[in-house]
Amino acid sequence: LERSLEALARCVDAGKNSALGLSNFTSTLIRTAHQIAPISAVQIPFSLAAQRAEEDIACCEELGISVIAYGVLAQGMLSGKYTPESSFPPDDRRSRLPHFQGEAYRRNIGGVQRIKTLAILSRRTAAQIAIRWVLDNPAVSAVLVGAKGPEHVEENVGALGWRLELRDRQEVAQHFAVRH
Secondary structure, three states, X not given: OHHHHHHHHHHHHOOOOOOOEEEOOOHHHHHHHHHHOOOOEEEEEOEOOEHHHHHHHHHHHHHOOXXXXXXXXXXXXXXXXXXXXXXXXXXOHHHHOHHHOHHHHHHHHHHHHHHHHHHHHHOOOHHHHHHHHHXXXXXXXXXXXXXXXXXXXXXXXXXXXXXXOHHHHHHHHOOOOOOO
């Protein structure tokens, strides 16, 4: 890590890169890396279904590092398109993800029902609520959200320009599986 970051820092100094970023680093490694070379951004998986990253995000906030969240819709789960009966074949990566398995999946689908209720009450979509929940974390600078077509892009953009009430943010988060 030290040699790699030192080499990348030399690239920044030479004007070949404008900044350094990391992906999937824990808070311990983020701190270590930031001591070696200034880190500008960290890409972290973060969503209602994957809240474990809050410690890593807090570390970035403390160090002044931008957070780019990915997996914000938890591979489509938080958009509301799956049911308790949905299943995923072995060649589908969702079959291997913890938030799509067993009791965690059942609890997460229950949480999605709460998102859907909040979406109806606020005249939003479930995807917009899930994206907004991530964006409302003050340390998150940007989210990476997939879109299969223009309609998804338009829907996702609907998560901008408003905020969730704190009570709604807290209430919806508690309905998801234990942090992992």
